[in-house]
Amino acid sequence: MTTIRTRLDPTDERLRTVCKDISLRELRLKKNQQVIDALLEFVYARNNKGEKHNRKKPTIIGLSANQVGVMERICIVDLAVRRNNYSDVHVLINPHILWKSKTTNLRKEGCVNLPNVWGYVARSQKIDVSYVDRWGNAYTVRAVGWAATLIQHEVDHLNGYLFIDRLSDPKKALLVRDEDLVAYKKDPKNWNTFTDVSRLCRSL
Numbered sequence: 001m002t003t004i005r006t007r008l009d010p011t012d013e014r015l016r017t018v019c020k021d022i023s024l025r026e027l028r029l030k031k032n033q034q035v036i037d038a039l040l041e042f043v044y045a046r047n048n049k050g051e052k053h054n055r056k057k058p059t060i061i062g063l064s065a066n067q068v069g070v071m072e073r074i075c076i077v078d079l080a081v082r083r084n085n086y087s088d089v090h091v092l093i094n095p096h097i098l099w100k101s102k103t104t105n106l107r108k109e110g111c112v113n114l115p116n117v118w119g120y121v122a123r124s125q126k127i128d129v130s131y132v133d134r135w136g137n138a139y140t141v142r143a144v145g146w147a148a149t150l151i152q153h154e155v156d157h158l159n160g161y162l163f164i165d166r167l168s169d170p171k172k173a174l175l176v177r178d179e180d181l182v183a184y185k186k187d188p189k190n191w192n193t194f195t196d197v198s199r200l201c202r203s204l
């Protein structure tokens, strides 16, 4: 069985590489189905161990294959964002954004490859996205709100971009260390610990 254990360092060039579409013939191959299972396993297993382990609830809401070094156009999204006891996990193969609304939402984002770093990103409120599922069935859907934000974050990954590239001031990304999480949650709006991520950014 294929297993994936490590996320890439934010300076890794694979995070800056465009992941190309997989052909439907390749998608059917056992080795690629096993890669999809390994990505799902990574999503479910991380920070979700021991007594609190809940196989049904992932702790990452999104993962793109190149974040863990798999150079295929695959991402996983949990559309039950912020619904603590539920999950709604989808595997999107060959996702492409066909249309974006001009209206945007500003939301706080984080990333598996940038632990403890957060920042507000403006993204289109609505998008149309095409993809196939792991069995090759094709879809075009309109995503709105959180789902739109999440899918745009993941498709950015597959196109070689990170959320920090879209920060209005990358010199002032929010820094929330693990030990500061409780303090941060008490008063997130007035958080004043920042980190400069500009050396990690790429221009859009």
Ligand SMILES: [Zn+2]
Residues within 6 Å of the ligand: 110, 111, 112, 113, 153, 157
């Ligand atoms: Zn990410």
